[in-house]
Amino acid sequence: xxxxxxxxxxxxxxxxxxxxxxxxxxxxxxxxxxxxxxxxxxxxxxxxxxxxxxxxxxxxxxxxxxxxxxxxxxxxxxxxxxxxxxxxxxxxxxxxxxxxxxxxxxxxxxxxxxxxxxxxxxxxxxxxxxxxxxxxxxxxxxxxxxxxxxxxxxxxxxxxxxxxxxxxxxxxxxxxxxxxxxxxxxxxxxxxxxxxxxxxxxxxxxxxxxxxxxxxxxxxxxxxxxxxxxxxxxxxxxxxxxxxxxxxxxxxxxxxxxxxxxxxxxxxxxxxxxxxxxxxx
Numbered sequence: 001x002x003x004x005x006x007x008x009x010x011x012x013x014x015x016x017x018x019x020x021x022x023x024x025x026x027x028x029x030x031x032x033x034x035x036x037x038x039x040x041x042x043x044x045x046x047x048x049x050x051x052x053x054x055x056x057x058x059x060x061x062x063x064x065x066x067x068x069x070x071x072x073x074x075x076x077x078x079x080x081x082x083x084x085x086x087x088x089x090x091x092x093x094x095x096x097x098x099x100x101x102x103x104x105x106x107x108x109x110x111x112x113x114x115x116x117x118x119x120x121x122x123x124x125x126x127x128x129x130x131x132x133x134x135x136x137x138x139x140x141x142x143x144x145x146x147x148x149x150x151x152x153x154x155x156x157x158x159x160x161x162x163x164x165x166x167x168x169x170x171x172x173x174x175x176x177x178x179x180x181x182x183x184x185x186x187x188x189x190x191x192x193x194x195x196x197x198x199x200x201x202x203x204x205x206x207x208x209x210x211x212x213x214x215x216x217x218x219x220x221x222x223x224x225x226x227x228x229x230x231x232x233x234x235x236x237x238x239x240x241x242x243x244x245x246x247x248x249x250x251x252x253x254x255x256x257x258x259x260x261x262x263x264x265x266x267x268x269x270x271x272x273x274x275x276x277x278x279x280x281x
Contacts, residue, residue: 001066001168003032006047010040015048016066020162022059022106022276028052031065031072033094041097049101049277058280061106062098063090067162068155069172073109073250074098077271084215084247085206087111088272095273103275107159108253112266113213114246116239119264123232130188130196130223132233137182144173146187150195154220160274179205183237184214188226197221199230201238204247214238215247219257227257231264 003014012034019029030048035041052060064072073088074095083089135143148169155161184201199219204211216234221227238246248261250272 003066004051005032006044006051008040008044008047010037011035011044013044013048014065015051016064017052017055017057018066019061019064020067020160022061022160025059026057027059027061027276028055028057029064029066029072030060030062031070033063033090035091035094035097038093038097038100041094042100045097045101049279053279058278060103060277060279061160062103062275062277063088064160064274067164068158068160069162069164069169073272073274075270076108076273079269081269083206084111084204084213084249085202086215086217087206087249087270095275098275101277103277105273106276107274109250109272109274110253110258110268111250111270111272112248112261112268114235114248114261114264114266116214116235116243116246119246119266120232120235120239122264123236124225124228127225127229128191130190130226130229132186132188132226132229134233134237135182135185135187140177140180141170141174143185144170146195147173147198147200150198150222151218151220154197154222176202179203181241183241184234186230186233186237188221188223188230190223196223197226197230199227199234201234203243212244213247214241214243214245215249217249228260231257231260235264 014032016029019027186199188197204213251258
């Protein structure tokens, strides 16, 4: 993934000309954005837009560091609580800079918090379609290889999806291995042993060495109902480990998991927006 950096007095960003498709049309992305003042940010952003226009690309997504495998989205609402581990952050004025440049919201997300004492008490009906089991804690590289292949299959239907190589995926996730807890990582397997889903959870180490919250970071499934079973096991295991709450992280507003989070009684504490700009309009 190639990028071009733009830095001015008081602002910086990166331009990625080979971004994902937006509604079937190739788009560039603008990411790694930071500005001290709205004026400085708008100057740098307009320079980036002209660079994209000059390259012959007529759609821009931002903020996004190349693709959805990397950092993207702006915080648009917060209850004031501290950022959790691996959560995107930004200055409060930075989304307004994109709006001033003509960008509009093209996708919305949220994070929610739920008491484990409440949600871990309920569990879905048993099924013969798959069996949920925790990671055994061995061979983390093989763990992430399995996560990679299922993610590619499950996420390929998502908006703004762009493929990533297994090598690049492992390079992103292997550094987090020392922070993993095997009791927060689960697989759903069919009777023939094939993978039907996975859930990747991690303690919220942004709180310090003894966090009270566990993050439901990512899950994906290829079998109906697997996501609900995986989440249930995660909640029960996190409670058993002594965590007080779970963070349902970075959920798309339109995903089925958004409805499930509401049903489980989770309270939204952060919202995020992704912006887009059409240069042909």
